[in-house]
Amino acid sequence: QTGENWVVVHGTIYDVKDLIYRHPGGVDGIVDFLGKDASKVFPQQLYQPHLLQFLRVGCIVG
Template sequence: MPTLTKLYTIQEASQHNTRDDCWIVVNNKVYDVTSYLEEHPGGDDVVLASTAKDATDDFEDAGHSKSARELLETFCIGELDTSAPAIPEQEVSSQKQYAEKVMNLTKVYWAVPVAVVGISVVVGILYMRRK
């Protein structure tokens, strides 16, 4: 009888992003690598930086050996549910709102240095005229 594979969404996997509870997604499989963090040759920070997203590119770019790939398989807890949307609509709208806020801040804060430079130029011109 075939075993049933547990399906996880990227949102579920992304909630496990600490040293005490660390999951990564590589090649549409979900791995609980919490117990391996301290043993990881590249350090636990490298693995933690790959949580909350699809870490396939990070894993492949690191050039892992065949034995590392076999070791990773021992931590497999399920597969990624690819039928679920990668980013829920609510998150997309909040990202758009965040981007708009950043753009508004940059519009406000560029004015301050420009005003300082402008005032400095005017003061410099007035000072040179007085001499």
């Protein structure tokens, strides 16, 4: 299903299916943004780029 397990943050697409139930903000912290751009609410300073690389599945170009 389209958008089932991913979010977009600053042009990068992340597969978050393994993070949903471990998210520090709770399930709703991710579920509300599945299949959407979460850039405006993403606390970039809380996440290390090297940790996010494991969730990255693509990027939006254009």
